[in-house]
Amino acid sequence: xxxxxxxxxxxxxxxxxxxxxxxxxxxxxxxxxxxxxxxxxxxxxxxxxxxxxxxxxxxxxxxxxxxxxxxxxxxxxxxxxxxxxxxxxxxxxxxxxxxxxxxxxxxxxxxxxxxxxxxxxxxxxxxxxxxxxxxxxxxxxxxxxxxxxxxxxxxxxxxxxxxxxxxxxxxxxxxxxxxxxxxxxxxxxxxxxxxxxxxxxxxxxxxxxxxxxxxxxxxxxxxxxxxxxxxxxxxxxxxxxxxxxxxxxxxxxxxxxxxxxxxxxxxxxxxxxxxxxxxxxxxxxxxxxxxxxxxxxxxxxxxxxxxxxxxxxxxxxxxxxxxxxxxxxxxxxxxxxxxxxxxxxxxxxxxxxxxxxxxxxxxxxxxxxxxxxxxxxxxxxxxxxxxxxxxxxxxxxxxxxxxxxxxxxxxxxxxx
Amino acid sequence: xxxxxxxxxxxxxxxxxxxxxxxxxxxxxxxxxxxxxxxxxxxxxxxxxxxxxxxxxxxxxxxxxxxxxxxxxxxxxxxxxxxxxxxxxxxxxxxxxxxxxxxxxxxxxxxxxxxxxxxxxxxxxxxxxxxxxxxxxxxxxxxxxxxxxxxxxxxxxxxxxxxxxxxxxxxxxxxxxxxxxxxxxxxxxxxxxxxxxxxxxxxxxxxxxxxxxxxxxxxxxxxxxxxxxxxxxxxxxxxxxxxxxxxxxxxxxxxxxxxxxxxxxxxxxxxxxxxxxxxxxxxxxxxxxxxxxxxxxxxxxxxxxxxxxxxxxxxxxxxxxxxxxxxxxxxxxxxxxxxxxxxxxxxxxxxxxxxxxxxxxxxxxxxxxxxxxxxxxxxxxxxxxxxxxxxxxxxxxxxxxxxxxxxxxxxxxxxx
Numbered sequence: 001x002x003x004x005x006x007x008x009x010x011x012x013x014x015x016x017x018x019x020x021x022x023x024x025x026x027x028x029x030x031x032x033x034x035x036x037x038x039x040x041x042x043x044x045x046x047x048x049x050x051x052x053x054x055x056x057x058x059x060x061x062x063x064x065x066x067x068x069x070x071x072x073x074x075x076x077x078x079x080x081x082x083x084x085x086x087x088x089x090x091x092x093x094x095x096x097x098x099x100x101x102x103x104x105x106x107x108x109x110x111x112x113x114x115x116x117x118x119x120x121x122x123x124x125x126x127x128x129x130x131x132x133x134x135x136x137x138x139x140x141x142x143x144x145x146x147x148x149x150x151x152x153x154x155x156x157x158x159x160x161x162x163x164x165x166x167x168x169x170x171x172x173x174x175x176x177x178x179x180x181x182x183x184x185x186x187x188x189x190x191x192x193x194x195x196x197x198x199x200x201x202x203x204x205x206x207x208x209x210x211x212x213x214x215x216x217x218x219x220x221x222x223x224x225x226x227x228x229x230x231x232x233x234x235x236x237x238x239x240x241x242x243x244x245x246x247x248x249x250x251x252x253x254x255x256x257x258x259x260x261x262x263x264x265x266x267x268x269x270x271x272x273x274x275x276x277x278x279x280x281x282x283x284x285x286x287x288x289x290x291x292x293x294x295x296x297x298x299x300x301x302x303x304x305x306x307x308x309x310x311x312x313x314x315x316x317x318x319x320x321x322x323x324x325x326x327x328x329x330x331x332x333x334x335x336x337x338x339x340x341x342x343x344x345x346x347x348x349x350x351x352x353x354x355x356x357x358x359x360x361x362x363x364x365x366x367x368x369x370x371x372x373x374x375x376x377x378x379x380x381x382x383x384x385x386x387x388x389x390x391x392x393x394x395x396x397x398x399x400x401x402x403x404x405x406x407x408x409x410x411x412x413x414x415x416x
Numbered sequence: 417x418x419x420x421x422x423x424x425x426x427x428x429x430x431x432x433x434x435x436x437x438x439x440x441x442x443x444x445x446x447x448x449x450x451x452x453x454x455x456x457x458x459x460x461x462x463x464x465x466x467x468x469x470x471x472x473x474x475x476x477x478x479x480x481x482x483x484x485x486x487x488x489x490x491x492x493x494x495x496x497x498x499x500x501x502x503x504x505x506x507x508x509x510x511x512x513x514x515x516x517x518x519x520x521x522x523x524x525x526x527x528x529x530x531x532x533x534x535x536x537x538x539x540x541x542x543x544x545x546x547x548x549x550x551x552x553x554x555x556x557x558x559x560x561x562x563x564x565x566x567x568x569x570x571x572x573x574x575x576x577x578x579x580x581x582x583x584x585x586x587x588x589x590x591x592x593x594x595x596x597x598x599x600x601x602x603x604x605x606x607x608x609x610x611x612x613x614x615x616x617x618x619x620x621x622x623x624x625x626x627x628x629x630x631x632x633x634x635x636x637x638x639x640x641x642x643x644x645x646x647x648x649x650x651x652x653x654x655x656x657x658x659x660x661x662x663x664x665x666x667x668x669x670x671x672x673x674x675x676x677x678x679x680x681x682x683x684x685x686x687x688x689x690x691x692x693x694x695x696x697x698x699x700x701x702x703x704x705x706x707x708x709x710x711x712x713x714x715x716x717x718x719x720x721x722x723x724x725x726x727x728x729x730x731x732x733x734x735x736x737x738x739x740x741x742x743x744x745x746x747x748x749x750x751x752x753x754x755x756x757x758x759x760x761x762x763x764x765x766x767x768x769x770x771x772x773x774x775x776x777x778x779x780x781x782x783x784x785x786x787x788x789x790x791x792x793x794x795x796x797x798x799x800x801x802x803x804x805x806x807x808x809x810x811x812x813x814x815x816x817x818x819x820x821x822x823x824x825x826x827x828x829x830x831x832x
Contacts, residue, residue, distance in 0.1 A: 175712040186827040187709035188716065255828060258713070292754045293603035296591040296747040297674070300604065304741060324740035325720060331712040334750060338708045411602040412671060 006038060009239040013251070014045040014111035016104060016126060017118030017143075018079075020178040022046070023089040025117050025143055025252075027182060030095040032251050039241050039250060043097050045111065048076045050102035051087070059086040060093065076100040092182045108134050112240060113251070116161055116169070117143040123157060127164040137234040139243045140169030141191065146273035146370065149377035151384050154313055156269045168195040168233055171265050172252065173272040174327035175335040184256040190328035191248050191261045192268035196233065260326060266314040267322030267329065274309060274394075275333040276371030277378060278302030280356075281397050282337040283346025284407045298393070299337050301414055303330060305393050309378075312387075342371035350407065372401055422454060425655040429667065430461040430527035432520060432542060433534030433559075434495075436594040438462070439505040441533050441559055441668075443598060446511040448667050455657050455666060459513050461527065464492045466518035467503070475502040476509065492516040508598045524550050528656060529667070532577055532585070533559040539573060543580040553650040555659045556585030557607065562689035562786065565793035567800050570729055572685045584611040584649055587681050588668065589688040590743035591751040600672040606744035607664050607677045608684035612649065676742060682730040683738030683745065690725060690810075691749040692787030693794060694718030696772075697813050698753040699762025700823045714809070715753050717830055719746060721809050725794075728803075758787035766823065788817055 013033055015026040026046045033040035052072035055062050061082045063069055068078065079085055079100035083093060101107040108114055108130050118126060123144065142158040162169035174189030181187060241247055245261040253259040262268065281298050288294075303323060310318035323329035337343050345363055349356040360369050379398035382388050388395045392414040399405035405413070429449055431442040442462045449456035468488035471478050477498045479485055484494065494502055495516035499509060517523040524530055524546050534542060539560065558574040578585035590605030597603060657663055661677040669675040678684065697714050704710075719739060726734035739745035753759050761779055765772040776785050795814035798804050804811045808830040815821035821829070 175709045188713040293591045296750040297604040300747040331716040334712040
């Protein structure tokens with residue numbers, strides 16, 4: 001039924017956020033829109049928080065004699081002139097079809113695919129700014145790592161975005177370091193995308209499939225505390241190619257950035273948060289000099305607690321294999337337990353016989369460890385549910401952080 | 417029916433082999449038989465290949481003035497006097513209930529549990545020596561890593577042992593380094609044990625349940641090339657506690673050596689072989705300086721090829737989770753890709769721009785890499801089956817070894 005015929009309209013892509021990861025992702029999608037111009041509009045909008053910057057010495061365009069280097073300039077103008085994000089991703093040449101835009105409202109206008117890639121503390125504010133100003137049938141992908149854990153429950157950033165904007169939003173996560181991806185060092189990533197089946201619902205022939213008149217589908221979501229929320233979703237007009245797994249792979253997959261698309265949004269999002277808790281334990285065990293086997297054992301036990309956490313609190317929507325077989329699961333865990341900052345600081349805290357927050361201060365230049373924060377949040381949540389004993393490794397990490405347990409007792413504590 | 421009442425007879429345990437891993441395993445089981453004397457006879461027999469040795473300087477009993485140190489002595493006598501395997505596990509105090517025995521026939525006599533832990537080239541000869549001289553209802557556990565791959569098929573060492581001796585034999589494998597386990601550094605291991613359900617068949621009341629008169633159960637096994645072999649198994653007499661997962665955990669689990677018992681013998685055995693092939697690829701990628709994410713990606717891809725290999729050639733008997741969740745799978749893979757010799761030599765071969773067999777020569781002191789051997793064997797087998805393309809990473813490793821492919825092309829070659 002016409003599925004092989006070309007669609008009349010192309011997808012317009014906007015990236016919301018332009019830190020090092022946002023810019024690296026914009027580079028990838030712009031490379032792909034340029035080479036797949038039957039599906040995508042060539043130009044990619046990238047929202048940049050406007051600031052005045054000077055071209056730094058590690059930029060490809062540093063030249064004291066150039067007019068560009070005669071004092072501070074708007075970051076968006078520098079990016080659009082030099083095709084380099086000189087502040088957040090210096091040294092990397094960006095495709096010319098990336099357009100830095102200081103207005104987030106203008107950047108998302110008419111875009112069918114919105115890619116969110118900004119620090120999680122800015123999610124709510126940014127979504128409020130663009131609410132009602134996006135295409136109502138747009139689709140989102142959140143590249144924001146982790147989840148939001150409170151005593152009450154666990155919520156996914158992709159869901160927060162989706163609910164605020166009234167759109168469906170998937171997630172991208174994997175064993176990726178922004179700068180390495182930008183340098184085209186090979187890595188893999190996972191995209192999770194599983195919207196309700198809107199497109200199986202054929203539009204009535206007497207209605208035009210434009211945004212204002214299509215049927216609205218109610219998409220129900222029950223969160224971990226049982227709260228039911230309802231999102232009204234609009235089907236994508238049939239003039240566009242459907243946003244499916246194949247289209248998302250076309251948009252994100254590169255020879256140096258291999259993508260697997262799955263349906264498990266909760267699993268992909270949880271992996272990026274919980275692995276940091278495991279990395280702390282792996283760092284401590286490594287710091288104790290217990291050897292590679294002990295470290296591998298901790299990682300294995302941690303992986304199974306990640307699986308259990310997903311199954312227990314997200315039920316049937318979680319697929320065990322996301323954790324054990326995908327980049328966002330086992331591979332990201334391996335990377336984080338190799339040289340990630342949570343692992344490193346935990347290891348140093350044993351070697352230097354210092355509390356981890358002391359190591360954090362001296363090593364991270366004011367930045368905070370994600371793992372210690374997540375460990376505390378996860379513990380508060382588990383305690384409230386009365387389930388600390390069912391997650392002995394997560395609980396051990398919390399107790400070691402609060403000083404009520406020693407690293408030496410991890411093996412006996414997790415023994416089953 | 418009486419399952420809670422004590423059994424009249426206890427299990428006698430023999431360890432066949434006394435290298436560093438054999439001796440470390442003997443230490444573990446002897447510690448457990450001593451503290452579980454309602455199930456096991458206290459004393460553990462350990463077959464030692466007799467040789468004359470002098471007490472080395474790193475022994476706990478090195479003392480030039482002692483009579484023990486006045487020239488070469490029989491290794492079995494030294495072990496039984498000093499409770500130390502001065503040649504293969506010097507410096508480690510062994511439990512006094514280990515009895516070193518120079519006669520393999522005498523060591524296995526009357527033993528109900530036989531633990532095989534010897535280099536694989538000695539399996540056939542040793543099994544032939546004890547054939548017909550063991551209890552016909554004995555049960556075996558093979559601690560021999562890996563599998564035997566030929567062009568014709570893949571066979572498990574546990575099956576070779578079981579078929580030769582006419583007994584059921586399970587397998588133990590995990591992320592373990594013998595010397596670290598002997599030093600009681602914490603690690604985990606997997607035991608796979610899944611005999612046909614002999615014990616559900618109640619012995620006829622007019623028959624004594626002794627070895628010569630019990631029913632014989634035919635245990636059929638179809639190997640990868642479709643050959644059907646039949647092993648006649650004898651049920652364990654009911655005077656003994658059944659050899660089940662709980663009894664095996666009691667025999668092998670220690671505070672420093674955590675055991676999970678599963679049913680998937682093929683998976684546990686394959687893990688120990690195929691991880692070495694993946695470790696070569698991980699070493700090359702690491703040697704190229706592609707970073708931790710690329711290494712994690714290779715490990716993830718390798719893990720999935722391990723799963724696929726198991727499912728394809730061992731069908732329903734293999735459980736995916738053995739690879740993705742157990743010590744013999746993902747944890748052993750992680751360890752091997754951290755500091756294992758296959759990983760190290762592959763990495764050095766890139767850094768030194770030398771062929772890997774050259775690195776092997778200079779680094780391994782005459783020993784051979786298991787990974788290169790397995791990669792060649794696995795490729796021969798896959799080629800014969802016409803399935804090279806379905807295992808792109810295994811195939812890439814082989815082609816890089818034979819010089820027909822470069823490490824640089826791994827990502828594009830495995831791209832799906």
